[in-house]
Amino acid sequence: MPQDMPPVGGYGPVQYKRNLPAPGFRPTTLLLGMGAIMIFGFWKLGQGIREQNEYAREKMWSRIHLIPLLQAEEDRDLVRRHLADQAREKELLGENTKVYNSDRYVRPTFAVTPSNVTK
Numbered sequence: 001m002p003q004d005m006p007p008v009g010g011y012g013p014v015q016y017k018r019n020l021p022a023p024g025f026r027p028t029t030l031l032l033g034m035g036a037i038m039i040f041g042f043w044k045l046g047q048g049i050r051e052q053n054e055y056a057r058e059k060m061w062s063r064i065h066l067i068p069l070l071q072a073e074e075d076r077d078l079v080r081r082h083l084a085d086q087a088r089e090k091e092l093l094g095e096n097t098k099v100y101n102s103d104r105y106v107r108p109t110f111a112v113t114p115s116n117v118t119k
Contacts, residue, residue, distance in 0.1 A: 078107065 025033075031054055085108075 081110075082108065 024030075086096060
């Protein structure tokens, strides 16, 4: 019995590699996507910092504009206290005595003292 021989010209090529697409995105696509996300994040961060600076500036200017009002309120309170002190002195001493040797107004200093003093 004669032996089988390969056909003339040989057999066709055998496909031993799998021709499957790679799973996921290509690295360049991933890098571009991550870069775009990071650029967007830094842009939003810059906007947030700019907004915080604007709020701080607005807060500072509102406080600056409130200073005259607060100063006037403090002055009215000082005048009320001064007049009350003069009335109390007049009631106790019978006349207004000058504590200082000048007619210049000296702003009083008020100190909070504890009610119970322990040693």
